[in-house]
Amino acid sequence: MVKAVRGMRDILPEQTRRWHQVERSILATLASHAFEEIRLPLLEYTELFARGVGEATDIVEKEMYTLADRDGDSLSLRPEGTASCVRALQEHGLLYNQNQRVHYSGPMFRYEKPQKGRYRQFYQIGAEAYGFAGPDMDAELLLLAWDCWHALGIQDRLRLEINTLGSSKDRAAYRDALVAYLEPIQGQLDEDSQRRLLTNPMRILDSKKPETQALLEGAPRLPDFVDAESREHFEKLQQLLDQVGIPYRVNANLVRGLDYYTRTVFEWLTDELGAQGAVCAGGRYDGLVERLGGRPTPAVGFAVGLDRVVLLHELAEPKTAFAPADIYICVLDESLMGTAMALSQRLRSLLEGQRIRINIGGGALKKQMKRADAAQANWAILLGDDERDLGSLTLKHLRNAEFGQQRLVWQQALDQLND
Numbered sequence: 001m002v003k004a005v006r007g008m009r010d011i012l013p014e015q016t017r018r019w020h021q022v023e024r025s026i027l028a029t030l031a032s033h034a035f036e037e038i039r040l041p042l043l044e045y046t047e048l049f050a051r052g053v054g055e056a057t058d059i060v061e062k063e064m065y066t067l068a069d070r071d072g073d074s075l076s077l078r079p080e081g082t083a084s085c086v087r088a089l090q091e092h093g094l095l096y097n098q099n100q101r102v103h104y105s106g107p108m109f110r111y112e113k114p115q116k117g118r119y120r121q122f123y124q125i126g127a128e129a130y131g132f133a134g135p136d137m138d139a140e141l142l143l144l145a146w147d148c149w150h151a152l153g154i155q156d157r158l159r160l161e162i163n164t165l166g167s168s169k170d171r172a173a174y175r176d177a178l179v180a181y182l183e184p185i186q187g188q189l190d191e192d193s194q195r196r197l198l199t200n201p202m203r204i205l206d207s208k209k210p211e212t213q214a215l216l217e218g219a220p221r222l223p224d225f226v227d228a229e230s231r232e233h234f235e236k237l238q239q240l241l242d243q244v245g246i247p248y249r250v251n252a253n254l255v256r257g258l259d260y261y262t263r264t265v266f267e268w269l270t271d272e273l274g275a276q277g278a279v280c281a282g283g284r285y286d287g288l289v290e291r292l293g294g295r296p297t298p299a300v301g302f303a304v305g306l307d308r309v310v311l312l313h314e315l316a317e318p319k320t321a322f323a324p325a326d327i328y329i330c331v332l333d334e335s336l337m338g339t340a341m342a343l344s345q346r347l348r349s350l351l352e353g354q355r356i357r358i359n360i361g362g363g364a365l366k367k368q369m370k371r372a373d374a375a376q377a378n379w380a381i382l383l384g385d386d387e388r389d390l391g392s393l394t395l396k397h398l399r400n401a402e403f404g405q406q407r408l409v410w411q412q413a414l415d416q417l418n419d
């Protein structure tokens with residue numbers, strides 16, 4: 001048997017119900033903040049991510065699924081959505097002189113080491129806003145995420161960390177100072193950090209190694225390099241968060257793994273998923289539109305890691321009352337199958353949202369009732385000769401012995417099923 005590719009999961013029917021619930025809830029929250037959906041391709045030119053996410057990032061350097069198109073073009077499965085989102089809005093002239101608030105969702109692909117909460121195909125819902133330079137939009141996005149957690153009932157399992165990286169000039173100056181500090185002691189750094197010193201030195205601040213963290217104690221600090229304007233932006237953001245009552249912590253070491261960020265960066269973290277603490281992350285990326293060939297456009301956004309949110313939701317609500325069907329129609333005589341199908345259609349149009357399963361494949365009443373039970377239905381409708389004209393229906397409540405089995409005229413039956 002050919003198996004699934006490592007790190008690419010099947011999400012089985014039992015789990016998809018929870019996924020739907022989580023996705024529906026987040027999409028409803030996005031809609032309530034008046035964000036609009038954009039759908040983006042899974043494949044893009046590799047160059048988009050090299051230029052957008054950054055050549056020296058782990059994602060572009062070693063995690064992309066890259067392939068040659070038949071005409072030789074280099075394509076990559078998207079490792080994230082922000083670069084594609086900018087590309088699409090720019091390509092369709094939707095950024096110049098306009099504001100945009102959009103969201104997207106779907107699978108992303110990164111060749112990472114798979115473990116619980118970390119997959120090679122994983123799912124994100126992202127939200128991005130363009131044309132808003134002030135900290136009010138940073139706050140609105142954090143409020144949007146906060147509302148998502150509340151709607152899902154996982155707000156107590158998450159905490160917010162924020163930081164400012166300053167302007168891209170500040171970032172570059174800080175990077176140089178950090179490299180100058182670390183170069184003379186590079187031999188003492190862990191292997192990963194030694195490599196990062198050459199490619200993406202600020203990520204060394206993220207290192208989980210205590211020895212590396214100890215070496216960083218005397219290092220230059222990012223906040224000392226942040227210009228006055230960015231500092232003011234950051235302070236205003238904090239004031240807004242205080243006013244709306246979103247708790248947060250400033251973490252001066254939070255730098256993020258993608259190259260496009262300027263000023264505000266943030267992560268929503270949990271301690272309940274082992275090493276995979278980040279459940280949602282993002283920040284401001286005022287330079288990216290220009291870097292990808294557009295006019296300077298302020299931008300800010302985040303992406304929710306759906307796989308991790310689903311895991312948290314499972315902890316918050318371990319048992320959900322999902323059953324495959326609500327109503328099961330037992331067909332007592334083969335010649336009644338057409339009537340049963342007509343009945344099921346009528347009920348579906350009258351009983352909104354109820355899942356109606358019709359018995360397929362015949363079988364004695366006992367067998368059909370067993371199937372109704374396996375579907376965890378609340379009701380069985382027993383369709384026999386007496387109900388052929390559908391003037392009445394025989395209902396059996398499968399969870400309420402008191403109701404038992406009753407033959408009711410159509411309207412009464414409908415009222416019961418609707419209850």
Ligand code: HAM
Nearest residue numbers: 080082118119122278279280281282283301302303305
């Ligand atoms: P990111 O931090 O790379 O940012 O990913 C965002 C979230 O996606 C992470 O916090 C995590 O929950 C989830 N995630 C990332 N990799 C994996 C994986 N291998 N398995 C499972 N979940 C994963 C971005 O992608 C940016 N585009 C976010 C953004 C939007 N910034 C501005 N706008």
